[in-house]
Amino acid sequence: MPEPFWLALVLLPAAALAGWWAATRSYKREERQHRQAISSNYFRGLNYLLNEQPDKAIEVFLKLAEINTETAETHLALGNLFRRRGEVDKAIRFHRHIISRSNLSDQHRFQALLELGEDYMRAGLLDRAEKLFSELTDDGRYSEVAVQNLLSIYQQEKDWKSAIVQARKLRQVCGRDTSSVIAQFHCELAAEAAQAGDSSTARHQLETARGHHAECTRAYLLEADLDVQERRWADAADKYQKACELDPDITVLVVESLSDCFSELECETVLLDWLERLITRGSTLAPVLAFAAIRAESDPSSAIHFLLGQLQKRPTARGLYQLLELMHRHGHRIDEIDPALLRNLMHRLLADQPRFRCRQCGFSGQTWHWQCPSCREWETTRPVIGVLGE
Numbered sequence: 001m002p003e004p005f006w007l008a009l010v011l012l013p014a015a016a017l018a019g020w021w022a023a024t025r026s027y028k029r030e031e032r033q034h035r036q037a038i039s040s041n042y043f044r045g046l047n048y049l050l051n052e053q054p055d056k057a058i059e060v061f062l063k064l065a066e067i068n069t070e071t072a073e074t075h076l077a078l079g080n081l082f083r084r085r086g087e088v089d090k091a092i093r094f095h096r097h098i099i100s101r102s103n104l105s106d107q108h109r110f111q112a113l114l115e116l117g118e119d120y121m122r123a124g125l126l127d128r129a130e131k132l133f134s135e136l137t138d139d140g141r142y143s144e145v146a147v148q149n150l151l152s153i154y155q156q157e158k159d160w161k162s163a164i165v166q167a168r169k170l171r172q173v174c175g176r177d178t179s180s181v182i183a184q185f186h187c188e189l190a191a192e193a194a195q196a197g198d199s200s201t202a203r204h205q206l207e208t209a210r211g212h213h214a215e216c217t218r219a220y221l222l223e224a225d226l227d228v229q230e231r232r233w234a235d236a237a238d239k240y241q242k243a244c245e246l247d248p249d250i251t252v253l254v255v256e257s258l259s260d261c262f263s264e265l266e267c268e269t270v271l272l273d274w275l276e277r278l279i280t281r282g283s284t285l286a287p288v289l290a291f292a293a294i295r296a297e298s299d300p301s302s303a304i305h306f307l308l309g310q311l312q313k314r315p316t317a318r319g320l321y322q323l324l325e326l327m328h329r330h331g332h333r334i335d336e337i338d339p340a341l342l343r344n345l346m347h348r349l350l351a352d353q354p355r356f357r358c359r360q361c362g363f364s365g366q367t368w369h370w371q372c373p374s375c376r377e378w379e380t381t382r383p384v385i386g387v388l389g390e
Helices: 003-050 054-063 072-084 088-099 106-123 126-136 143-156 160-174 179-195 199-212 217-229 233-246 248-265 268-279 286-296 300-313 317-329 339-351
Strands: 356-358 381-383
Touching: 072 106, 088 106, 106 126, 106 143, 126 143, 143 160, 160 179, 179 199, 179 217, 199 217, 217 233, 217 248, 233 248, 233 268, 248 268, 248 286, 268 286, 286 300, 286 317, 300 317, 300 339, 317 339
Parallel strands: none
Antiparallel strands: 356 381
16 A cells, blocks of 8 residues: 555544644634623623613613623622612613523523612513413512512502412412411402491401401501491490400590590499509500599699609600699699609600711611711711600
């Protein structure tokens, strides 16, 4: 066999290997250059962001055609950044661009859809957000977030029936106890029915509310109000008392209505005994003020001294006003009270009030700070102005 043929036979594999090696190097060089270009563009876009040039940053990032598993998280994070900055229109544009990419994974596409829905909510486009989240509720991976957002939308729209549906779904999806929330929605429906004059529907909704949450204080209060409208004084008083026993702090809302009920029933002494028991359990002064006001009708001096004693334990501006009002109404002079007691009362009342507040962040306290301990800004402390201020 001729020598050139042997030489060609020997050199052919070497040439093929050399060609493969050269092609590999060329591909790697091109890939490296491509990655460097992407990286360079990312840094250029971030530089625009840092220099408060968001429009230029968006243009750079939108021109990056390659949104894949490696870059999608960065794009999503940038879209969230625009939303947090309040630039919702830019966030919407960004997330729409991500969704439009054909090479995006299902996971990142769903995440982008969720982010777009939150953009719509922030922008007040609740109808678009509702449609988007409704489509996502069927997907098991993201249904919890979608249902939570739908629940928020329906509460903003005061669509209580739809909110009840979503609250039930949320309980099914993640096992969260939404009974008390559902009870509040039924109370809202009851309040709407009562305002429309439909007491039958209102009572049915309140019964349903207690079925979801037996200790729903609001349901008792709303039904007591219905009883008052129908002059069913005993039923109203019973429900008002039940609400106050469930939550003594709620007394501040109903004490006047409760007093009216017992006045109509002509059994104020029963109310006084009940208020006295409630005073030992509550943290507000409402039962004390009600007790003093009722007792003052028959024994003003006893009521005034009772209220003064309670104020020494729990001084409040409202309590002090009520004390002075009782004294004025029943012909008692201020000099009948030991000045030391009044001085001590005012001292304790003012001791808990902040004297200074930061106008930047709202941090308040008794001490003037040249540098705010909270926001670290300088010369932002100012005296509190108002009835209990300077």
